[in-house]
Amino acid sequence: MTSPAAATADYLDQRTGIGGAVKEFARKVFPDHWSFLLGEIALYSFVTLLISGTFLTMFFVPSMTEVTYHGPWASLQGTRMSEAFASTLRLSFEVRGGLLMRQVHHWAALIFMASIVTHMMRVFFTGAFRKPRELNWVVGFTLLLLGLAAGFSGYSLPDDVLSGNGLRISDGVLRAVPIIGTYGSYFLFGGEFPGEALIPRLFTVHILLVPGLILALVGLHLFMVVLAKHTQYPGSGRSDRNVVGFPLFPVYVAKAGGFFFMVFGVIALMAATMQINPVWNYGPYDPSPVSAGSQPDWYMLFLDGALRLMPGGAEFVVGGFTVPLNILIPAMVVPGVLFGVLATYPFIEAYATGDRREHHVLDRPRNRPFRTALGVSLLVAFFVLVLAGSNDLIATHFHLSINDITWVLRFALFLAPAAAFVVTKRMCLALQRRDRELVLHGHEHATILRTQSGEYIEVHQPLNEHERWIRVQHDPIRPLQVAPAQDSRGVRRKGYAADVRRAKLSRLFYADRVEPVTPAELAAAHSHGEHDALPGATAQHELVPGGHGALVADEDGH
Amino acid sequence: MSDDLELASTSQAQPDRFEDPGLPPHTPRRGDLDPKANKVSERIVVALFTISILGTIAMIAAYFALPPGQTAATMQRSNLAMGLGLAFALLGIGTGAVHWAKSLMSDHEVSEQRHELRSSDEVRAEAVAALKEGAEDSAIGRRTVLKGAVATSLALFPLTIAVPLIGNVGGDWDVAKFKHTMWKKGTRLTTDPLGRPIKAADVTIGSITSVMPEGIEQTAHPLDEKAKAVVVLLRLDPRDLKIQPGREDWQYDGIVAYSKICTHVGCPVALYEQQTHHLLCPCHQSTFDVADGAKVVFGPAKRALPQLPITVDSDGYLVASSDFTEPVGPSFWERLR
Ligand code: HEM
Ligand code: FES
Numbered sequence: 028m029t030s031p032a033a034a035t036a037d038y039l040d041q042r043t044g045i046g047g048a049v050k051e052f053a054r055k056v057f058p059d060h061w062s063f064l065l066g067e068i069a070l071y072s073f074v075t076l077l078i079s080g081t082f083l084t085m086f087f088v089p090s091m092t093e094v095t096y097h098g099p100w101a102s103l104q105g106t107r108m109s110e111a112f113a114s115t116l117r118l119s120f121e122v123r124g125g126l127l128m129r130q131v132h133h134w135a136a137l138i139f140m141a142s143i144v145t146h147m148m149r150v151f152f153t154g155a156f157r158k159p160r161e162l163n164w165v166v167g168f169t170l171l172l173l174g175l176a177a178g179f180s181g182y183s184l185p186d187d188v189l190s191g192n193g194l195r196i197s198d199g200v201l202r203a204v205p206i207i208g209t210y211g212s213y214f215l216f217g218g219e220f221p222g223e224a225l226i227p228r229l230f231t232v233h234i235l236l237v238p239g240l241i242l243a244l245v246g247l248h249l250f251m252v253v254l255a256k257h258t259q260y261p262g263s264g265r266s267d268r269n270v271v272g273f274p275l276f277p278v279y280v281a282k283a284g285g286f287f288f289m290v291f292g293v294i295a296l297m298a299a300t301m302q303i304n305p306v307w308n309y310g311p312y313d314p315s316p317v318s319a320g321s322q323p324d325w326y327m328l329f330l331d332g333a334l335r336l337m338p339g340g341a342e343f344v345v346g347g348f349t350v351p352l353n354i355l356i357p358a359m360v361v362p363g364v365l366f367g368v369l370a371t372y373p374f375i376e377a378y379a380t381g382d383r384r385e386h387h388v389l390d391r392p393r394n395r396p397f398r399t400a401l402g403v404s405l406l407v408a409f410f411v412l413v414l415a416g417s418n419d420l421i422a423t424h425f426h427l428s429i430n431d432i433t434w435v436l437r438f439a440l441f442l443a444p445a446a447a448f449v450v451t452k453r454m455c456l457a458l459q460r461r462d463r464e465l466v467l468h469g470h471e472h473a474t475i476l477r478t479q480s481g482e483y484i485e486v487h488q489p490l491n492e493h494e495r496w497i498r499v500q501h502d503p504i505r506p507l508q509v510a511p512a513q514d515s516r517g518v519r520r521k522g523y524a525a526d527v528r529r530a531k532l533s534r535l536f537y538a539d540r541v542e543p544v545t546p547a548e549l550a551a552a553h554s555h556g557e558h559d560a561l562p563g564a565t566a567q568h569e570l571v572p573g574g575h576g577a578l579v580a581d582e583d584g585h
Numbered sequence: 586m587s588d589d590l591e592l593a594s595t596s597q598a599q600p601d602r603f604e605d606p607g608l609p610p611h612t613p614r615r616g617d618l619d620p621k622a623n624k625v626s627e628r629i630v631v632a633l634f635t636i637s638i639l640g641t642i643a644m645i646a647a648y649f650a651l652p653p654g655q656t657a658a659t660m661q662r663s664n665l666a667m668g669l670g671l672a673f674a675l676l677g678i679g680t681g682a683v684h685w686a687k688s689l690m691s692d693h694e695v696s697e698q699r700h701e702l703r704s705s706d707e708v709r710a711e712a713v714a715a716l717k718e719g720a721e722d723s724a725i726g727r728r729t730v731l732k733g734a735v736a737t738s739l740a741l742f743p744l745t746i747a748v749p750l751i752g753n754v755g756g757d758w759d760v761a762k763f764k765h766t767m768w769k770k771g772t773r774l775t776t777d778p779l780g781r782p783i784k785a786a787d788v789t790i791g792s793i794t795s796v797m798p799e800g801i802e803q804t805a806h807p808l809d810e811k812a813k814a815v816v817v818l819l820r821l822d823p824r825d826l827k828i829q830p831g832r833e834d835w836q837y838d839g840i841v842a843y844s845k846i847c848t849h850v851g852c853p854v855a856l857y858e859q860q861t862h863h864l865l866c867p868c869h870q871s872t873f874d875v876a877d878g879a880k881v882v883f884g885p886a887k888r889a890l891p892q893l894p895i896t897v898d899s900d901g902y903l904v905a906s907s908d909f910t911e912p913v914g915p916s917f918w919e920r921l922r
Binding site: 123287419550 | 599600601602603605606607608609648652653654655657660661663664665667668669671672673674675676678679680681682683685686687690691692694695696697698699701702751754755756757758760762763777778795797806808809811812813815845846849850851852853855867868869870871881883884885886887888914915916917918919920921922
């Protein structure tokens with residue numbers, strides 16, 4: 028042992044046995060793809076939030092005690108406001124770099140949420156949540172909820188008019204809950220709205236509870252990624268039994284480390300050039316004033332939109348008790364359905380597919396038409412709600428009547444996702460058919476040849492084996508079939524009805540499908556000559572009736 | 586196996602699936618072949634890290650040279666200068682490291698085997714045996730009373746934290762406060778935020794004013810009171826006003842007062858359209874017709890804005906004749922109880 032590095036390593040290893048871990052991890056292989064960066068952006072913007080947030084805690088005063096403002100910002104001179112708002116002004120005008128850190132923090136929060144959502148979309152559309160990663164999907168989903176909680180609690184801290192109105196809306200929603208609603212409101216605000224307890228409470232939630240939980244769950248999330256190794260996109264040489272990519276050290280240390288600085292750098296650039304949440308223009312919270320066109324941060328807009336679309340008539344009174352369904356449906360049922368589907372989707376799909384193997388090669392979205400269509404229709408519904416959350420801005424911008432927009436969006440909330448579902452599913456099937464065409468007939472050249480017999484044919488160039496593999500590597504998935512109601516001795520078996528339901532679900536997922544080309548079909552195509560239409564490529568032939576994977580009772584413990 | 590597959594495989598003896606052709610050949614980068622290109626890449630990386638160093642220096646310089654000052658302009662200038670310094674400091678390191686990895690580190694893909702996550706059957710058997718052994722040691726299976734005692738004590742003990750927490754966290758838990766405001770017979774209407782009493786004669790037709798009860802600043806929690814008691818005062822041409830049955834003496838010569846708190850989820854209802862007499866809530870666009878008892882004409886709210894009965898006192902000032910006769914603001918379970 029001569030060099031200092033070697034001496035340090037020796038010292039550490041003798042006390043921790045870290046050598047084993049280094050050997051294990053240093054050359055661990057990670058696959059490369061741009062879409063794998065989305066999760067990294069979420070991680071790095073969270074780190075950025077931790078750094079900028081810690082800076083803010085040094086100057087922010089989480090108190091609703093009233094003070095009179097005597098600072099440099101002239102237009103609020105002598106105004107009464109909470110200490111929280113006054114300290115946010117101080118951060119913006121008197122702490123050098125304080126405004127920068129506030130804007131870094133707020134932009135990082137928006138990017139954090141956007142990257143979580145797009146990361147989730149990547150995982151959804153590529154089927155990365157399949158076994159053995161279902162549990163990690165649930166961890167990720169919990170992180171999404173925690174992200175919303177972090178954003179909401181942080182947005183409310185400065186105690187300005189906008190965030191105060193957001194809180195007032197939350198209070199209204201909370202009170203709508205039957206039986207316990209009013210107590211929920213007292214629980215949150217320590218008495219009547221707005222009270223003096225809320226900001227200190229939200230502060231604890233915002234800087235201790237939620238970030239602590241996020242940190243712990245991010246740790247678990249990444250641990251589970253390493254445990255199951257990363258998924259990879261399909262391609263030649265990549266299978267469910269291997270992982271192909273670059274080693275952690277040095278390539279990913281440099282790339283991922285560099286990428287952290289890039290994410291932080293882009294956020295800093297945004298904070299330098301784009302003003303966000305200029306609370307000094309809004310003024311301190313007061314229950315009376317409000318400005319039109321005010322909006323929550325983007326990740327809350329869909330809830331606001333749902334509240335806007337719901338017609339008021341749904342409120343009713345039973346036995347003297349008020350049940351405001353006009354609030355409960357948009358604020359509880361709509362997000363409940365959205366988040367419920369998201370949280371449980373891996374389990375629903377596995378149930379419909381009836382497959383218990385591990386999957387490490389990702390799906391191309393087209394190869395899972397039902398899932399892809401479902402995902403797109405959820406996104407469209409979300410988008411309609413976001414539009415509804417901006418209906419007043421749309422109205423003033425395009426000079427339309429807000430009532431008309433609201434009515435159009437009320438219908439669109441149901442029609443647009445349905446249309447998106449149908450269109451997406453058809454597009455997926457069409458893309459799969461095109462893949463089949465390519466595999467069977469090769470690339471088309473823009474040339475037509477005339478044969479000696481006077482026939483005209485198009486020239487086709489067959490795919491090379493790597494191009495072909497991408498298009499044929501996936502498993503054909505067929506709907507589950509129900510085993511007979513009676514067993515061999517003619518006894519009606521238990522769980523038959525459940526199996527029938529399950530088979531129905533399975534048909535919903537997989538009845539319409541296009542299967543990948545088999546070697547036999549390719550051989551047939553070649554023997555028939557390049558220009559012949561092939562039986563395998565016609566629609567009827569592709570929609571093979573379900574045949575394998577019969578739903579057998581013992582397999583599922585029914 | 587589907588029909589067409591069977592057909593094909595019997596006739597031609599082909600495999601069901603294609604074979605994975607294996608990793609495609611590696612295509613080298615320019616820098617791998619050309620030492621000059623390699624040298625250029627290295628210089629670019631050095632330049633990028635240098636940009637970072639300059640960025641840090643610029644940020645520190647801006648910190649000292651450009652205080653935020655008193656105006657929005659000086660504040661933005663200071664923010665821009667420091668922010669750009671910070672951004673370059675970070676982006677220099679980031680792009681430098683990534684370019685280094687992409688152009689100078691090995692780009693040969695490596696393949697690693699995966700192993701099923703489940704533990705082997707032997708390991709599972711051993712794990713089960715270990716648990717069984719432990720359970721037998723404790724004899725937990727047979728000691729049912731003890732088991733019950735342990736479970737009960739563990740289930741109960743969190744109450745020691747929960748009871749005092751829940752007891753205190755909601756203040757006095759008197760949710761009946763939602764049903765009353767500080768308006769009472771004779772309370773003067775005053776302007777918001779200045780607190781001046783209002784003479785009926787000074788209210789012009791078509792006007793809208795935000796109003797608070799007199800003396801609100803002297804209460805223990807002015808904001809809490811204001812959150813319930815704030816009112817909009819409007820004067821309509823008496824011919825336009827449809828007086829609601831039973832509310833004949835709630836208005837004074839076309840002057841009406843309605844709660845400003847939206848009956849949807851509680852935003853202040855603030856946008857008034859004089860010609861239509863519509864009052865619009867900016868939050869979710871519930872629209873109330875103030876000429877017709879502030880009933881809902883559009884939007885997600887169900888109930889009309891509660892009306893505050895008003896009259897004038899002997900000095901000609903507007904005063905409330907009582908509190909609201911129903912709870913203001915958003916609906917809740919025991920609202921009508
Ligand atoms: C976990 C993700 C987080 C999100 C999504 C988030 C989001 C937000 C948002 C949107 C604001 C309002 C900022 C503004 O425009 O003024 C805020 C304020 C604040 N955050 Fe966070 N934050 C997170 C984590 C943290 C952490 C870890 C800390 C501290 C350790 C922190 C400390 C603060 C403080 C002190 C404020 C109030 C200061 C001010 O508004 O100027 N935050 N947060
Ligand atoms: S709070 Fe007024 S419309 Fe929702």
